[in-house]
Amino acid sequence: xxxxxxxxxxxxxxxxxxxxxxxxxxxxxxxxxxxxxxxxxxxxxxxxxxxxxxxxxxxxxxxxxxxxxxxxxxxxxxxxxxxxxxxxxxxxxxxxxxxxxxxxxxxxxxxxxxxxxxxxxxxxxxxxxxxxxxxxxxxxxxxxxxxxxxxxxxxxxxxxxxxxxxxxxxxxxxxxxxxxxxxxxxxxxxxxxxxxxxxxxxxxxxxxxxxxxxxxxxxxxxxxxxxxxxxxxxxxxxxxxxxxxxxxxxxxxxxxxxxxxxxxxxxxxxxxxxxxxxxxxxxxxxxxxxxxxxxxxxxxxxxxxxxxxxxxxxxxxxxxxxxxxxxxxxxxxxxxxxxxxxxxxxxxxxxxxxxxxxxxxxxxxxxxxxxxxxxxxxxxxxxxxxxxxxxxxxxxxxxxxxx
Numbered sequence: 001x002x003x004x005x006x007x008x009x010x011x012x013x014x015x016x017x018x019x020x021x022x023x024x025x026x027x028x029x030x031x032x033x034x035x036x037x038x039x040x041x042x043x044x045x046x047x048x049x050x051x052x053x054x055x056x057x058x059x060x061x062x063x064x065x066x067x068x069x070x071x072x073x074x075x076x077x078x079x080x081x082x083x084x085x086x087x088x089x090x091x092x093x094x095x096x097x098x099x100x101x102x103x104x105x106x107x108x109x110x111x112x113x114x115x116x117x118x119x120x121x122x123x124x125x126x127x128x129x130x131x132x133x134x135x136x137x138x139x140x141x142x143x144x145x146x147x148x149x150x151x152x153x154x155x156x157x158x159x160x161x162x163x164x165x166x167x168x169x170x171x172x173x174x175x176x177x178x179x180x181x182x183x184x185x186x187x188x189x190x191x192x193x194x195x196x197x198x199x200x201x202x203x204x205x206x207x208x209x210x211x212x213x214x215x216x217x218x219x220x221x222x223x224x225x226x227x228x229x230x231x232x233x234x235x236x237x238x239x240x241x242x243x244x245x246x247x248x249x250x251x252x253x254x255x256x257x258x259x260x261x262x263x264x265x266x267x268x269x270x271x272x273x274x275x276x277x278x279x280x281x282x283x284x285x286x287x288x289x290x291x292x293x294x295x296x297x298x299x300x301x302x303x304x305x306x307x308x309x310x311x312x313x314x315x316x317x318x319x320x321x322x323x324x325x326x327x328x329x330x331x332x333x334x335x336x337x338x339x340x341x342x343x344x345x346x347x348x349x350x351x352x353x354x355x356x357x358x359x360x361x362x363x364x365x366x367x368x369x370x371x372x373x374x375x376x377x378x379x380x381x382x383x384x385x386x387x388x389x390x391x392x393x394x395x396x397x398x399x400x401x402x403x
Contacts, residue, residue, distance in 0.1 A: 005030045005173075006079035008104040009049070011039020014086040014120035014163035019044060021085060021166040022052040028170060035059070035075065035103050037091070061103045075103075076110035083173065084108070085146075086120030086163045089131050095143075096134035118169055119148045123159030146172045171240035180224030181393045186266040187225040188318065189217045190257065190273035190305070192232030194250045198297070199284035207351075208274035210234030212323075212363060215385035216272055217242045223389050225268065230256045232273055250275045250302040257305055261316065268396060269318040271306040274325065278302060310342040319396045324348040330366050331373070338368050345369045345395050347388060367391055 005025055009018045018034075025032045034049040035058035046057040058075060076082075084091065084104065091104065100106040108115055117138070125131060126148060135145060147164040164172070191213020195203040210231060217229040218239045228243045230253055238244040245260075247253045253275060260266070278299035288295075310320045322343040324334045327350065334348030347365045364378040365388060376387050 003030050003081070004079040005032050006075060006082045006107070007032055007034045007049075008082065008084040008087075008107070009034060009036045009040040009044070010084065010086050010088040010091045010104065010120075011037050011041075011043060012086045012088050012120050012163075013043065015040050015043040017163055017166055018085055019048055019052060021169060022049060024166050024170050025173075026053075028174065033058075033075070033078065035107060037102055037104055058103050061101070061106050073110055076107045076112070079111075079113055081113055081173070082108060082111055082115045083118070083169070084116070085118035085169060087117035089119075089121045089125045089128075089134075092117065092119065092131065092134045092138065096137045115143045116146055116173065117143060118146045118163050119161070120163035121148070121161050123157060123161045126161040168240065180222065181397075182220065182268075182389075183224030185225045185268060185396075186264065187217075187220045187227045187268040187270060188230070188257065188260055188266040189213055189220065189227060189270045190230045190232075190253060190275070191217065192234040192236075193274050194232045194253055194276045194302075195248050196250065196276045196279035196302075197283045198280050199286065199288045201287050204276060204278070204280065206274050206276065208232070208234075210236050211361065211381050212385065213270075213272035214239055215381045216270055216388065218382070219385040219389040220268070220270070220392075222386070223393065228260060228266070230260070230273070232275075250279060250305075254303050254305045254308070257309065261309065261312070261318070265312075265316050266318045267400075268321065268392065269306075269309050270321040270392070271309070272323050273305075275305060276302055304341070306343060307341045319344050319392075319399060321345045321347065321392055325351045327351060331368070334366060334368050344399060345392065369395055 007018065007022065009015050022032050032053045033055045034053050036046055041059060046059055049057045094105045095108050098109060100109045119126065146169055148160055149162045149164050150160045151162045152158050192210030193206045193208040195205045197203045214236050217227050221227045221242055228245065229239065230245045230247060232253065233248055245256050247256050253273060279302055281298040281300045306320065306322045320343040322341055324337045324346055326333045326348060330348040330350055334346055338346035346368045348368065349363055349365050361380055362378055363381050363384050365376040365384065367374045367376065374391065376384055
């Protein structure tokens, strides 16, 4: 079934992005119609949007051909959702105060469907107390803002106020229409390496890129779950629609995980991070100088986050998924780890060779649980994450039939 999006375009330089947005919305399966302010039509012609959408573009509130049928009311009743992109500071002020002097504001005032705004303006305009007050009013009425983002602005300045790129807006919209088998469930995911400092400039770490954990966070979100991602230091963008908590050390990751579980126990805990097993017993306060031919490091063991979570009492304990990176005999070593840690599902994989894993875009997994096992063959990590989430769903509902 197609989903109807009514796209409103305000007068700003970012209006050129809205043409690409129409194309991407259609690719996602949305039926798109467009309405524009008079100022927007000075940046991008209505004919462009008519050609892209396949529908006439609404530009006038008092259209002699439409008003006999109450055109703005008809438009307000058509969509499943209204998206204004770009949304200028002027437009935000008008709808915050209930004005209805053009087609966009009149339709928004008459609408009974969710409204989303993608703001676009100069940083000073966005941060102005008047705009922030209008933002608070709009959000208090259930109007959701998508962005703005940070970066270089059309005026040559840089800062917050840039309209999100069309693909970012699509990701945000996809969430609002999204349903899935994990709808209503919360998931806590760890990803990436940890860094254990030796001194202010050196640390002990590992080769984890975080790609698998980030792909899993996205796949769980696509399955409908509300996802929090606790991430070690990686060079990856935050997954859309996922709450991201950045940490550096194993102790910081442990504290972030346990704090979140104590506040609101998640239904799922997926421990994908490659947490350092040991940390220096004492980190030097200054840079260690190269003086002696040899140096001995004294290491102390880090807490095992997955084991600690799996040992929580019923009511606080989530369904636990662990990972085991091994260089050999993954079935035997993985099963030993599954039993020792007390997890519900363990995903084991080979690392340190040509078989994928750390720093690679591909991976393969051996899945182990109390009464079975399965193999997921080598594939891109995003595809592998989706396949793994399907297994997680199956095992989760088998263990929690009332969920």
